Structures are given as C-alpha cells and as structure tokens.
Amino acid sequence: xxxxxxxxxxxxxxxxxxxxxxxxxxxxxxxxxxxxxxxxxxxxxxxxxxxxxxxxxxxxxxxxxxxxxxxxxxxxxxxxxxxxxxxxxxxxxxxxxxxxxxxxxxxxxxxxxxxxxxxxxxxxxxxxxxxxxxxxxxxxxxxxxxxxxxxxxxxxxxxxxxxxxxxxxxxxxxxxxxxxxxxxxxxxxxxxxxxxxxxxxxxxxxxxx
Amino acid sequence: xxxxxxxxxxxxxxxxxxxxxxxxxxxxxxxxxxxxxxxxxxxxxxxxxxxxxxxxxxxxxxxxxxxxxxxxxxxxxxxxxxxxxxxxxxxxxxxxxxxxxxxxxxxxxxxxxxxxxxxxxxxxxxxxxxxxxxxxxxxxxxxxxxxxxxxxxxxxxxxxxxxxxxxxxxxxxxxxxxxxxxxxxxxxxxxxxxxxxxxxxxxxxxxxxxxxxxxxxxxxxxxxxxxxxx
Numbered sequence: 001x002x003x004x005x006x007x008x009x010x011x012x013x014x015x016x017x018x019x020x021x022x023x024x025x026x027x028x029x030x031x032x033x034x035x036x037x038x039x040x041x042x043x044x045x046x047x048x049x050x051x052x053x054x055x056x057x058x059x060x061x062x063x064x065x066x067x068x069x070x071x072x073x074x075x076x077x078x079x080x081x082x083x084x085x086x087x088x089x090x091x092x093x094x095x096x097x098x099x100x101x102x103x104x105x106x107x108x109x110x111x112x113x114x115x116x117x118x119x120x121x122x123x124x125x126x127x128x129x130x131x132x133x134x135x136x137x138x139x140x141x142x143x144x145x146x147x148x149x150x151x152x153x154x155x156x157x158x159x160x161x162x163x164x165x166x167x168x169x170x171x172x173x174x175x176x177x178x179x180x181x182x183x184x185x186x187x188x189x190x191x192x193x194x195x196x197x198x199x200x201x202x203x204x205x206x207x208x209x
Numbered sequence: 210x211x212x213x214x215x216x217x218x219x220x221x222x223x224x225x226x227x228x229x230x231x232x233x234x235x236x237x238x239x240x241x242x243x244x245x246x247x248x249x250x251x252x253x254x255x256x257x258x259x260x261x262x263x264x265x266x267x268x269x270x271x272x273x274x275x276x277x278x279x280x281x282x283x284x285x286x287x288x289x290x291x292x293x294x295x296x297x298x299x300x301x302x303x304x305x306x307x308x309x310x311x312x313x314x315x316x317x318x319x320x321x322x323x324x325x326x327x328x329x330x331x332x333x334x335x336x337x338x339x340x341x342x343x344x345x346x347x348x349x350x351x352x353x354x355x356x357x358x359x360x361x362x363x364x365x366x367x368x369x370x371x372x373x374x375x376x377x378x379x380x381x382x383x384x385x386x387x388x389x390x391x392x393x394x395x396x397x398x399x400x401x402x403x404x405x406x407x408x409x410x411x412x413x414x415x416x417x418x419x420x421x422x423x424x425x426x427x428x429x430x431x432x433x434x435x436x437x438x439x
Binding site: 070 | 238290311380387
C-alpha cells in the first residue's frame with residue numbers, strides 16, 4: 001500500500017501554516033493550492049511577481065497579463081500584491097518565503113537537491129529553482145519515491161547536477177515522509193501498510209526508523 | 210525637448226540606433242506581457258547577430274521565437290529553455306550560444322548594472338554548475354558566489370501606461386523584468402498600451418520613474434496570447 005497522489009498532496013498541504021508565504025513549484029506541488037483547508041489565509045507566491053495567488057479564473061475571465069510562473073492564467077486573493085522580478089527574488093533569496101514545495105529528480109540524505117537537469121538529456125532550464133532552494137526558509141520536496149525507470153530518487157549522494165546543497169528539510173512521497181539527517185533519511189511517517197523492506201528497497205540511502 | 214518629450218512617433222523611430230551585434234533585453238514572461246510591436250520592429254529593421262537577454266525566448270514560434278526563426282540571435286542569456294522548440298533547434302544546430310542563469314541572479318545582474326554596481330554576492334548556485342569559474346567567498350560562515358552586472362544596449366519593455374517623461378505603470382504580472390531591464394539599458398524603450406499626459410499617472414502610482422526610460426511608443430493593440438489556460 002502507498003498513498004495515492006491526492007493523499008500525497010494532502011499530506012504536503014499539512015506543512016502549510018496559516019498566514020505564511022508559500023511558493024509552490026511547477027507540477028505536483030502546484031496541486032497543493034487545491035488541497036489547502038477552505039478559507040485558510042495563505043499567501044501563495046509566484047516568482048514572476050505575485051504574492052497572494054487565487055484559484056484559476058472562470059472561463060471568459062482570464063487576464064493574459066495575470067499569470068503564474070508556470071505561465072498559467074491565475075486570479076488574486078484579497079490582500080494580494082504585484083511587483084517586479086527583482087523584488088520577487090529579494091523575497092525568495094532573502095528568506096521571506098516561509099515554505100517552498102518543490103519537485104525533485106534526486107534528494108540526498110545531506111539535503112542536497114537535484115531538480116533542473118538530467119545528464120545526457122536536453123536541459124529545460126533553471127528558472128527560479130536554484131533561488132527557491134537556496135533562499136526559502138523551509139524546503140519540502142514533493143515527489144514520487146522512485147523515477148519512472150524505477151531508480152531511487154532518495155540517495156546517499158546526488159548523481160545529477162546540483163540545484164542547491166543542504167537545502168531540503170523534508171521529502172514527501174507516496175511511501176511516507178522522510179527528513180534528510182546527514183547520515184541517513186529519518187522516517188517520520190509512512191503510508192499505511194508500507195513495510196521496512198519496501199522502504200529499504202526503494203531508497204538508495206540508509207534509513208533511520 | 211518638444212511637448213512629445215520621449216514619445217516616439219512609431220516603432221521604427223523608437224528603435225533608432227539599434228545595430229548589429231548589440232545586446233537587447235526584452236521583458237515578458239513567456240508570451241505574457243510582451244512588447245509585441247517592438248519585437249516585430251526588430252525583425253523588420255534587419256539587425257543581426259544580437260545577444261538576446263530574456264527570461265525565455267518566446268514559445269510556439271511566437272514572440273521572441275520569431276527572432277530565432279529569423280536567425281538574428283547569436284547568443285541567448287536567460288533562465289529557461291524548456292518547451293521552446295525554436296530555441297532548442299537553434300541550440301542543437303549550433304546557431305545560438307546559450308548562457309543559462311538562475312532567474313533571481315538574472316534579474317539582479319540587470320538591476321545591478323542599472324544601480325551602479327559591478328556585481329553582488331549571492332548564495333544561489335553555490336555547489337552547482339552555475340558556480341564554475343566564479344569567485345566563491347564566505348560571509349558569516351555561509352558561501353556566496355560573485356555574480357557580475359549585466360548591462361545592455363537596448364531594453365524593450367511592455368507597460369500599461371506611460372507619460373511623455375517615461376513614467377511607467379504596469380498591468381498585472383507585467384512588471385516582471387521590465388524595471389531591471391530598463392535600468393540596465395543605455396536605451397530603454399517602453400511600449401505602452403496607452404500614453405497619458407504628464408500627471409496622468411499619480412506620483413505614488415508610478416512603478417518605474419522616467420529617469421530610467423529614454424523612449425516611449427504607444428501601441429494600442431496587442432495579441433496578448435495565453436500560453437497555458439490551466
């Protein structure tokens with residue numbers, strides 16, 4: 001047994017505190033927005049220059065000049081603000097974003113993150129990933145436990161190009177919740193029915209139960 | 210200066226002095242908030258061998274991707290390539306040299322150039338490929354990289370309103386790289402949806418003061434495409 005995608009997202013949503021500033025990465029992390037408690041006061045930051053993102057607009061009400069960093073049209077909640085990229089990255093790099101939830105290709109037990117390039121493959125680009133990883137006060141990675149190929153994503157050491165060193169505080173996968181401790185991943189929680197053997201088989205780093 | 214101040218009569222006048230081999234920064238995020246008429250104007254004026262400084266280089270053959278298709282870009286400095294087939298093809302074919310920069314570093318290099326700074330130390334990129342060849346220095350026990358300012362010849366910036374002095378207001382998330390690029394440029398050209406008289410933007414509502422802007426051109430119609438609806 002493991003968590004379904006929705007359950008993973010819901011577990012990650014529990015990392016979000018009221019009145020905090022949160023940046024959600026592209027892909028799975030973006031779905032956290034819909035999993036937050038109804039009416040919870042949270043300021044979702046988009047690095048292209050928006051703090052206080054609301055839900056997707058109704059059809060016919062899209063503003064092509066109101067987008068998120070994934071280039072999707074968005075809305076603004078009450079209390080939102082708009083600003084330029086320089087201020088946006090001052091917010092990110094300066095430690096004014098309380099939480100960044102990011103996707104990952106690999107995470108090491110040292111908290112190192114790789115999420116922008118795969119060796120021998122076309123590079124998509126860096127975007128805001130390195131700034132968010134280096135600058136957010138807390139970084140939670142939300143990802144499948146293994147790659148599509150079956151390769152573990154939680155490792156002793158990265159083999160892919162580094163996004164930022166020692167930046168990851170927590171990893172949430174379909175198998176559970178894991179904290180990089182330097183010499184191992186601490187198993188904080190596990191999805192119902194997941195055994196020690198399953199975790200060991202899917203993880204290429206020591207685990208501390 | 211006449212009553213028109215910095216307002217150019219048309220796009221080609223707004224781009225006067227743009228030459229082969231220059232470095233041109235263009236604001237916008239993907240296809241959102243693009244200075245569409247100025248982007249077309251650069252292709253029309255026939256300059257080549259440009260260094261393009263932009264977050265992405267257009268998409269789906271549109272926006273700045275038209276520069277790639279026209280073969281007028283020699284070098285691209287930006288943050289993201291993904292999903293841009295024209296850029297990928299230009300890279301694969303060896304037609305365009307690419308320098309990928311973390312987005313916060315990208316905008317700060319431009320801002321630094323406009324703010325009279327030679328560079329800055331940032332924690333972003335430490336331990337990554339971005340750090341190669343750069344000075345690493347520790348402050349209070351934390352590692353930082355020296356990143357250099359990025360001055361540009363021209364900046365092409367989309368805005369909502371501008372006045373004849375070049376005071377600017379943006380719309381929505383249209384600020385993005387506009388202020389930093391305008392600051393970094395010898396010639397900052399603003400493409401405004403509407404030009405208003407002096408005083409038409411209340412002083413406290415000005416997003417970018419006219420001191421950073423050399424030219425303004427009014428362009429009322431824009432395609433303003435939505436790259437991703439959901």
